[in-house]
Amino acid sequence: MERPKAVQDKIREKAKELLSKKEVDLIIGFGQGTLPLRTTPVFIRSPEEVDRLIWNSFCENNLATYLHKFSQFRVGLIVKGCDVRSITALSLEKRFRTNPILRIGIPCQRMVDRRKLKKAIKEEILQASEQEDQIIVRGDGFQVSLNRDDFLYPSCQACTHRTPIQADVLIGEPLEESPLVETHPEVGEFEEMSPEERWKFFEKETSRCIRCYACREACPMCYCKECFVDSSRPKWIEKGLAPSDLQFYHIVRAYHQTGRCSGCGACERACPMEIRLTYLTQKLNQDVKELFGFETGIDSDAPPPLSTYETEDRQEFIK
Amino acid sequence: MKLKLDKKEFQPFLQSLIDKYDLYAPVQLTEGVSVYKKIGQPEEINLHLPNPQKPAKEVFFPQSEVMFRYERVGKQDQVTSMEEVKRERVILGVRPCDIQAIFMLDEVFLGKEYTDVYFLHRRKATTIIGMACEHPLSTCFCSSTGGDPFTRKGSDLFWIDLGEAYLVELLTEKGMTFSESRFFKEASSADFTLAQKIEEKASKKTDPSIPIDGIEKRLDQIVESPLWDQIHEKCIGCGVCTFLCPTCHCFDIIDEDLNRKGQRVRNWDSCLSNLYSQETSGHNPRPTGRERTRQRLMHKFNYFPKNFGRIACVGCGRCILYCPANFDIRQAIKEIQKE
Numbered sequence: 001m002e003r004p005k006a007v008q009d010k011i012r013e014k015a016k017e018l019l020s021k022k023e024v025d026l027i028i029g030f031g032q033g034t035l036p037l038r039t040t041p042v043f044i045r046s047p048e049e050v051d052r053l054i055w056n057s058f059c060e061n062n063l064a065t066y067l068h069k070f071s072q073f074r075v076g077l078i079v080k081g082c083d084v085r086s087i088t089a090l091s092l093e094k095r096f097r098t099n100p101i102l103r104i105g106i107p108c109q110r111m112v113d114r115r116k117l118k119k120a121i122k123e124e125i126l127q128a129s130e131q132e133d134q135i136i137v138r139g140d141g142f143q144v145s146l147n148r149d150d151f152l153y154p155s156c157q158a159c160t161h162r163t164p165i166q167a168d169v170l171i172g173e174p175l176e177e178s179p180l181v182e183t184h185p186e187v188g189e190f191e192e193m194s195p196e197e198r199w200k201f202f203e204k205e206t207s208r209c210i211r212c213y214a215c216r217e218a219c220p221m222c223y224c225k226e227c228f229v230d231s232s233r234p235k236w237i238e239k240g241l242a243p244s245d246l247q248f249y250h251i252v253r254a255y256h257q258t259g260r261c262s263g264c265g266a267c268e269r270a271c272p273m274e275i276r277l278t279y280l281t282q283k284l285n286q287d288v289k290e291l292f293g294f295e296t297g298i299d300s301d302a303p304p305p306l307s308t309y310e311t312e313d314r315q316e317f318i319k
Numbered sequence: 320m321k322l323k324l325d326k327k328e329f330q331p332f333l334q335s336l337i338d339k340y341d342l343y344a345p346v347q348l349t350e351g352v353s354v355y356k357k358i359g360q361p362e363e364i365n366l367h368l369p370n371p372q373k374p375a376k377e378v379f380f381p382q383s384e385v386m387f388r389y390e391r392v393g394k395q396d397q398v399t400s401m402e403e404v405k406r407e408r409v410i411l412g413v414r415p416c417d418i419q420a421i422f423m424l425d426e427v428f429l430g431k432e433y434t435d436v437y438f439l440h441r442r443k444a445t446t447i448i449g450m451a452c453e454h455p456l457s458t459c460f461c462s463s464t465g466g467d468p469f470t471r472k473g474s475d476l477f478w479i480d481l482g483e484a485y486l487v488e489l490l491t492e493k494g495m496t497f498s499e500s501r502f503f504k505e506a507s508s509a510d511f512t513l514a515q516k517i518e519e520k521a522s523k524k525t526d527p528s529i530p531i532d533g534i535e536k537r538l539d540q541i542v543e544s545p546l547w548d549q550i551h552e553k554c555i556g557c558g559v560c561t562f563l564c565p566t567c568h569c570f571d572i573i574d575e576d577l578n579r580k581g582q583r584v585r586n587w588d589s590c591l592s593n594l595y596s597q598e599t600s601g602h603n604p605r606p607t608g609r610e611r612t613r614q615r616l617m618h619k620f621n622y623f624p625k626n627f628g629r630i631a632c633v634g635c636g637r638c639i640l641y642c643p644a645n646f647d648i649r650q651a652i653k654e655i656q657k658e
Contacts, residue, residue: 033645034649034650040553041552069552119351124454126457204349207348208349208352210373210562212559212563214559230594238573239571239586240584240586241382241383270559272372272559273352274352
């Protein structure tokens, strides 16, 4: 696998070329964050600015969520394997009929879970960098080197689509698609629970929800002009913190993703209350794969199974 | 008056508070996430956490509160107000930044023109035990916004963690009601010296260099600047920064009703949401992130100072720490001042 620094140089080179030749109006990519272990989305409009683009193991956002905002522009978007699948899924929903998107794909080294790292260190981390397979963190009077692969996001550990398929431009060589773990670790744990335990787990996680909707806004697939939670006619749900409303929101959010979710994990990463969310969406992804042989954003012609029907569809659950 | 509470006496002291008051304090919900909550058992409290995600404003101005309930009984309408606070309350472990923010909420809810009874009753019934902030984070900039990690203003009692004991300062009339507490002993001069050392060390940690001076006037000049086109771009439009902000105080009032009965509820709202400024006609005067982000910053650094004479930011750093897109208000302030 190419080193992040080498990938970064190539991204800048490509961005410069695309902007100089005016093939795109802007490039949305990752830039240096203001906090250690963070990057921040950057919007690059001229060849002189391309050095603001960076690439490392902290490029955790799914930038496809910004495409809805830039529908009047020709956007070059930096995408990982999961992010590009969101774009394919959105295209199937006819989201981008007017604006061409140039998908700049980066084979992904899997992203580092900043919170997991912070919890392991306990003290405040003031600086972080990576070297080969190590993450080096520094703070007030300490420096620690940690094995990168021990601190990956759950959704990244089980990823089997690290190389962006259908990218218009691929930066670097395709990667071998072998997951580090068989299934998403939290889906495995969830599956082993009894129905009562599952409910308790779900209840506990959703009880922390503050209804900031960061999970919704971070997700490229949540683009409804009016979300069901915001609708007042009809009013599907109340706006307070009653447990039933929090649970209802999270169930419906997950179900609305069925057959549409690329498993990027942006929802979970965005949550300030650290509510676990991907065990639900990833479980649904697995179900869709088992029941319909469908994976989001792989085939750019196959409609998501819940948006279509066939007479041979399974129906033994109808009693 | 300066006293101290030996940590061996901490649990019994908490129990005595719970017996007499509704006690609110930081509670860890899961590793890395905490909030202020009403306490049932002393063991629930954890004073060694970083500043809780949700600020202490929640204890005075809850995210969701019932204002009154209504019911149609026969031909009569019955309305039951929920404004009464039945028991005296204590909030423990509040950092100076959150306490400064409560003063700003006072300006809004207990202002010259309007008095909000829900806020007023909670505020009156609550004794605030402030807690020195001994470990400000690198995202803290209270010393740029007129505070510091040891500001006593607003605390009825103020605690400093000395390791084996808490130094306890009684600062107001409400605080003095604890002067006879059997859990407090007299503090020694060695305790004061130690407390002073801790204070000096902590005060150096928070960033005094964020350029706040003159920001109100600056903003007056740049309302239509192209700066706003660029500043908002990364904002995804969620409510993290506003909900976790100790000074943000916008709300939405809604009726939750069934056929013949219901309740009027007040919920936090966020100027970053599309729905916030959506009018019944369908027109939205703040149609994009550009106008909404501008509103957030204008309210904090221009409208609030115009109305109440100080900026509505206490430098707690929560919006920086928890933004999904790493929007950094310190950077925004610098760009505004540079413009």
